[in-house]
Amino acid sequence: MFKIAQSIKSLYLQLIWRFFCVKFNLWNGGGDTMRLKINCDFDSKIIPKDFQSKVVSLFKAGIMKSSPERYENLFGGNKHKQYTFSVYLPKPQNKGAEIQLNEANCIINFSTGDAETGIIFYNALISLRGSKVLFGAGNNITIKNIQIVPEKKIIGNRTILRTLSPVVSRDHNRETFKNWFYSFEDEEFEPTLKRNMLPYLIDAFGEQARYDLEKLKITPISMKKVVVYCHEIHIESSVGIFELEAEAYLQKFLVENGLGTMTGSGFGMIEQL
Structure with a gap:
């Protein structure tokens, strides 16, 4: 009932x-x-x-x-x-x-x-x-x-976006509970970001999202590293303008719900330019 x-x-x-x-x-x-x-x-x-x-x-x-x-x-x-x-x-x-x-x-x-x-x-x-x-x-x-506020429609597989809140790429060790954070300057930034997003994208779209996420590409245009204090820890993150290359449905989901991890704590909000 x-x-x-x-x-x-x-x-x-x-x-x-x-x-x-x-x-x-x-x-x-x-x-x-x-x-x-x-x-x-x-x-x-x-x-x-x-x-x-x-x-x-x-x-x-x-x-x-x-x-x-x-x-x-x-x-x-x-x-x-x-x-x-x-x-x-x-x-x-x-x-x-x-x-x-x-x-x-x-x-x-x-x-x-x-x-x-x-x-x-x-x-x-x-x-x-x-x-x-x-x-x-x-x-x-x-x-x-x-x-x-109305949202712009995603057109095509490449979109220029800017961050409204910092994007977090986090490697979390479940055994030690330690975190490592990466900015766009680090080689680990994009692979870690994809690992962060994979579980909830599969939950939303199924296994097809795994294949499409692998093809996703972030190209910095005018980005910088920032360190934000949140939940009593200092978090290395990224802000600025970048190009997102991905399937339109993934772009739409990330613009709507946030890019990366810790979106519910005020990170990863992006918008089209």
């Missing part, structure tokens, strides 16, 4: 998303992309250095308020998250464990290729709109408004 109820709710959410696509002219040939622009205010211009984890806490607070039955499925365990996000900060300056902003606001960009996940997050963020939520460093964040 529970499974039937869940199936009905899932269908209901899919229908709501179709309505959004028509109302906001987002339909791009049958895709389920939801891309959100979330405008937020802070109480002060000082935020914690580990701001990505605070955004995840914001998402969790919204899910617990609007869809608590979905919380465990979305955040429980260590499974790959089928969404990504980035945070635009106005002229940030590092101040040790904190960041000082030029203005007390930010823009959170969110993207998913799964209609149900998109509606759940949209409702979660709407439920928090206008409310102060703890953000660390003695600060609060308030969601002002949420905009649904």
Whole structure:
């Protein structure tokens, strides 16, 4: 009975998303992309250095308020998250464990290729709109408004993209729990990135994805290495502009859900130029 109820709710959410696509002219040939622009205010211009984890806490607070039955499925365990996000900060300056902003606001960009996940997050963020939520460093964040942003259609097997949040290529040892991170400058960057993506691409598309992923190629155009502090560790990653050569369905999935690993922690968000 529970499974039937869940199936009905899932269908209901899919229908709501179709309505959004028509109302906001987002339909791009049958895709389920939801891309959100979330405008937020802070109480002060000082935020914690580990701001990505605070955004995840914001998402969790919204899910617990609007869809608590979905919380465990979305955040429980260590499974790959089928969404990504980035945070635009106005002229940030590092101040040790904190960041000082030029203005007390930010823009959170969110993207998913799964209609149900998109509606759940949209409702979660709407439920928090206008409310102060703890953000660390003695600060609060308030969601002002949420905009649904149309996504460009992928045409062809080569696309020029830019990162909205750093791309992470991580080699994780399951026995020692140690991590090695690679930037685009390293030979291990692309092979490791492919290993990171293989399990969830096979889960989404089957064994064909293994063959197509092997052919995927990333060509840096204007890239640089950055080190990001997140979850109490320093993460070597890559930002900038690059060309992605891959089957159109893989490009679409990666633009919608993020490139690489740790997408649910605010990494790997990309967009077409």
